[in-house]
Amino acid sequence: MFQNTTDLAAMAEALSRSTDYRVLRRLVPRPTSLPIQGQETKVGILLDTETTGLDHHKDEIIELGMVKFDYLADGRIVGVRDTFSAFNEPSEPIPREITALTGITDDMVAGHRIDEMAVAAFVDGAVIAIAHNAGFDRRFAERYWPVFEGMAWGCSATEVDWRKHGFAGAQLAYLLHGAGFFHQAHRAVDDCHALLEILDCTLPTTGAPALAVLLDTARRKTVRIWAEQSPFELKDSLKRRGYRWSDGTDGRPKSWYVDVDESTVDDELAFLKAEIYLRDVEPRLQTLTAFTRFSGRI
Numbered sequence: 001m002f003q004n005t006t007d008l009a010a011m012a013e014a015l016s017r018s019t020d021y022r023v024l025r026r027l028v029p030r031p032t033s034l035p036i037q038g039q040e041t042k043v044g045i046l047l048d049t050e051t052t053g054l055d056h057h058k059d060e061i062i063e064l065g066m067v068k069f070d071y072l073a074d075g076r077i078v079g080v081r082d083t084f085s086a087f088n089e090p091s092e093p094i095p096r097e098i099t100a101l102t103g104i105t106d107d108m109v110a111g112h113r114i115d116e117m118a119v120a121a122f123v124d125g126a127v128i129a130i131a132h133n134a135g136f137d138r139r140f141a142e143r144y145w146p147v148f149e150g151m152a153w154g155c156s157a158t159e160v161d162w163r164k165h166g167f168a169g170a171q172l173a174y175l176l177h178g179a180g181f182f183h184q185a186h187r188a189v190d191d192c193h194a195l196l197e198i199l200d201c202t203l204p205t206t207g208a209p210a211l212a213v214l215l216d217t218a219r220r221k222t223v224r225i226w227a228e229q230s231p232f233e234l235k236d237s238l239k240r241r242g243y244r245w246s247d248g249t250d251g252r253p254k255s256w257y258v259d260v261d262e263s264t265v266d267d268e269l270a271f272l273k274a275e276i277y278l279r280d281v282e283p284r285l286q287t288l289t290a291f292t293r294f295s296g297r298i
Contacts, residue, residue: 027176027183029193033079041070041078045126046192046199049140050102052090056139056296057249060090062109063102064141065188066122067196075212077200084122085189087112102187120147128218128290130154132172132195139296152290154218156195160210165203172198218290223265224298226284228255230276237275250296259288 015021035041046067053059066084071077087109094106123129129148131137134155141148162170167178176183176194179201184190199211206213227238238256248254260268265285272281292298 023180024177024182025180027181027190027194027197029083029190030080030196032082035070035081036078039072039078041072043081043126044069044071045123045129046195047129047131047137047141048188048191048195049137050098050104050188051140052092052094052098054136056136056143059140060092061088061114061140061144062090062094062098062104063087063188064114064119065190065192067189067192068122068126069196071211075199075209075215077196077209077211080196082122083189083192084119086114086118088114104187114144116145119145123147123151126151128152128154128215130156130195130199130214132156132191134158134294138294142295149295150291152218153294154214154290155294156199156210156214159214159217165205165210165213218293221262222259222288222293223262224257224259224286224288225265225268225272226253226255226257226286227272227276228253228284230256230272234276241271252298253284259293262287 015023046069048065049061050063051059051061064084064086068081068083069077070079070081087104089109089112094104094109099105129138129141129151131153132155134153134157138148138153157170160170162175168174172191172194175198179198181194181197183194199209199214201210202208203210203213227243230238235256238258241258243256243258246252246255246257258268269281269283272283273279286298288298
């Protein structure tokens with residue numbers, strides 16, 4: 001005998017009150033709605049791409065998903081304006097491992113092109129684009145659609161310290177489960193709907209939505225410090241410190257680098273002087289904002 005939805009909801013509610021069980025509910029995308037009148041809201045875009053690989057120079061987008069939403073000054077999401085989902089046929093067959101991961105086949109994308117004007121029209125009015133790995137998605141998006149080049153960007157994976165706020169990690173599935181949902185992963189617009197609920201989740205540590213933390217972090221300036229010509233034998237010390245390696249592509253230095261808050265620049269320079277160079281140094285510094293951070297040109 002099948003249970004009706006009322007019975008199932010009651011069972012789920014009873015289980016959720018027990019410390020011995022945890023209930024995950026299927027994520028149902030929010031319906032679109034008109035902007036709320038009488039409240040001062042801003043517009044954001046959640047964006048996700050599926051691609052043929054990880055190299056934004058040569059690999060290609062095969063799917064773009066976006067959710068356009070309204071939020072208040074306190075970071076609370078109050079409505080979904082619209083959604084965007086489209087396939088793009090790449091110049092070569094989709095690799096098997098990508099089809100296995102995403103479920104997207106050559107037949108599904110055959111003959112499809114993502115219209116640049118449609119993307120620009122959808123993005124119009126948004127003050128920020130947010131992706132769950134902005135360092136990946138922004139580089140692909142800018143390559144295809146110039147409208148994203150001048151936008152502010154935020155990264156929901158790196159600009160919220162999820163472990164500090166009680167989550168098991170920053171992977172989208174972990175966060176969604178922590179918020180009490182499950183969904184169809186690795187499809188672009190579905191991941192955007194999942195991210196919407198995660199960012200609207202109230203953090204137990206702050207009592208505010210996760211979006212508020214992300215926006216606060218994104219607004220802050222950071223400084224990129226390049227440890228050029230650092231001794232090779234000290235690379236492990238730099239890695240432990242959080243430095244990453246740039247291979248010199250895109251005109252960037254071939255060097256280790258780290259992004260730090262403006263307030264900790266002097267501490268980082270002191271570390272380089274005492275532990276890496278053993279002398280006074282004046283490394284290359286770059287100030288980053290939401291408009292330049294995560295771009296492939298920085």
